[in-house]
Amino acid sequence: MESQTNESLFEIVDELETQVFLEKLISVTAQYNWLLNAFMVDFFVDELYLRIPRCWQQLYMTVRVEDIIFLLSASTHTSSTRVWPLSLLALRSFISTHSLRRHPLVSVDTVCPLPAGRSSKGLSINHLEHVSPKKMHQIRILGSLVGRFFECSNMLVGGTVVDAGSGKGHLSRLLHEVYGLKVIAVDCNDAVVSRSRVIDLKRVNKKLSTDSPIVHLVQRLTKQGWLDSLSKSEPLALIGLHACGHLSEHLIREFVVSDRCKLLLSVGCCYMHLATEHQTWKPLSRRLQSLKTTASFGYAALDCACHSNERFISKLTDANKSSSLVVHSYRAALEWLLVCRLCFSRRSRLYPVREARLLSFAEYAEKATRNLNLNLNYSELENDLTVRWMLKQWPQVAFFYALRSLLAPLVESIILLDRALFLRENGSEVLLAPLFDPLVCARNLLLVGFKASPTACVPWKRPH
Template identity: 35%
Template sequence: MGPVGAVVFPPQEFFTDQLWSTLPRSWQEALDGLNPPQLAALLLGMPAEGDVVRYRSVWPLTLLALKSTASALAFTRTPGFQTPSEFLENPSQSSRLTAPFRKHVRPKKQHEIRRLGELVKKLSDLTGCTQVVDVGSGQGHLSRFMSLGLGLKVKSIEGDRRLVERARRLDRELLHALEKEQRRKPQVAPTGPRRSPQHVVRWVEPAALCDELLLPLEHSPRGGARLLLTGLHACGDLSVTLLRHFCCCPEVVALASVGCCYMKLSDPGGYPLSQWVAALPGCELSYRLREGACHALEEYAERLQRAGPGLRTHCYRAALETVIRRAQPTLRRPGVQGIPRVHELKIEEYVQRGLQRVGLDPQLPLNLAALRAQQAQENRVVAFFSLALLLAPLVETLILLDRLLHLQEQGFHAELLPIFSPELSPRNLALVATKRPLGQAFSVLETEDG
């Protein structure tokens, strides 16, 4: 696979596997010594001014070709609306949601539930759905907005009983707040009927159809239920399971799914899904590439522009990996819970805390000279990670286009729509599908409501 195959996410093995030396010498010379703002502008394409955008030397054609190809082939992630306009007045409160719907909800989630909820409402109206099923609903923020804010009939399915119990408490709290607001402002008509979502505790298995998912909340006088399935960042196989229900079940007439955690897809079974991609030689995507597709290029590019000391974490974590493997060779890439204020720590202090986090003796003797030498390569580690992130949108495009082709091969109508601001929500592409043509109506789905 050439030099691209050497790129891994994240570069925890930068020192243990000598990853810098796996790059072509010409790439090393082009990237070596670039500071973070230069990497953001020259490699990741962020706007910049002055000396930042000047190349110190002619870059090798192979590196320029990779940069151009990754950008050209990746699906556009820029939504067709100004973002994040809803947070101009207050960065923590969406101006497009009323106060009761913002409570207990972080700005990122406020943006997500509003955008996906409004898309689902339009799609429901266009397809004549009688019920929305929110799968993997968590604490029910999306379900609450769709039901109590937009007037949809919603069933939410979540496997974690604790999350469902909290969702029901938040339902009651929101209903009380809306009723209180209505008494205070009786001239303001409610946006929809006061119908809470129906919460169901149920694990949806990847390999089997879920009867509960297909049961209607109530019988329609016009005949059988017409269901719309949705999932906000449905993790791993769950997003594939939604596709399977859409394809196999006549009751399901529409789908609006935003996937996440591609590294958790079953192999085989989760990718590839389409016959076309499956027939391509070398179509497999390694765990590390799928993991990389979940990283946030736009957010990281902004961090590079700011050149904050927090970028040091990559180098420190890679140095910690060398100490871990020397102490216990069979322990590789263990999860290290976030160590606060990394930029204020000396590298040996970080390593000691990291050893404790992974269950090793924090008082192990350390080679301070080796750690200092590794710290001196901080910019190389950041450059390598930036190179890896260049591929993240392209890998995500491969996964999502495979799903799109899978639906189209079966005669369904589907599109990928960037519905979230990628700066707020990196997994921002919604797979929208229907069983009858919508034509130009698809373009209405991603527009902003007035």
């Protein structure tokens, strides 16, 4: 399916091999659809613990935090002192070797080296205000890669970057001010676009930016054909940094049908919006659409793929934060009380509770249900024999959560490889690479599409 320069780069070369690889991933996830599509809040309501395979039950009943850390560790070389079910070890090994790598790139040189004799532009931007450390991490790395692509590809000479879903325009500003690129920032929110223009004007007045402005446009990004209307002749590079849900798919389709757009850089986000209550995720590629048995990912499975196992492991290794595992049992026990004792609808919208791990169940339940106008004695509920049993099951609830998290990288891999295959089916060169630190940014995988002419080289280093 792919060849690799290291463990972090995936170039989609052969469509047939990619199809076979995807079918293998789908075959494995199909065995655990019940687990992926389960909602954690239903753990006690639906007695989900009864569905855990019998050969995993002994581990389930005696699980420890260190077991969960071992289970989710990406490296198959980590060790454990206990005897594990062989089927679970085999599943862990398969996921480790068959899901897309998430180790971040060391530098853009890993993907796109400069020609001999060329030096890279320095990366500094003057007083970029109101940008969170997480956002700065993203725009610095992605901006550097975009700048490098423009330096290395003759097909992008004189081209314009289209920052789709630009928000406040921080990425656009970096590309324009640091790399001197022409940028059109596009967003569907009129108020956000107006705010971006005000920020640009302030920067010009403070002489932090050049007088040549970024073009900010309000545009419905789901309307086909909007991209080519932005350009008369110059080539375009389309960027979707954490374009939410279906927006990433709309941008991919727009890239395919555009005559002007030569480069696509897409980092997906919010996969759960690719499904509804009654409809599962639909693949883009013709191959996956043609399969009789394809991935059946509902909201819960897609939401699971949005979280970072790296962050989860980091939290588990921190004694002050690992206690947050108990919150899963709090919410599941509260759901059982609401549904089975008080006859509320399933998954009622509750208030978010800050620092819930520091609270007793009674305190948590009272804060979470304050919008439901319940007149309950929460302390008395906490002493209910069934509730007390449920709260003691917090390690088992955490293990169930960990099993779903173990499978989550396969879900994301299927979604992104399907998008990559769709691009290949439509004649584009495709690269997948982990761009950001997963501890900083949970969704860190970049999908690159490039329309190379028969005589042109792709603007990245070919895997060997």
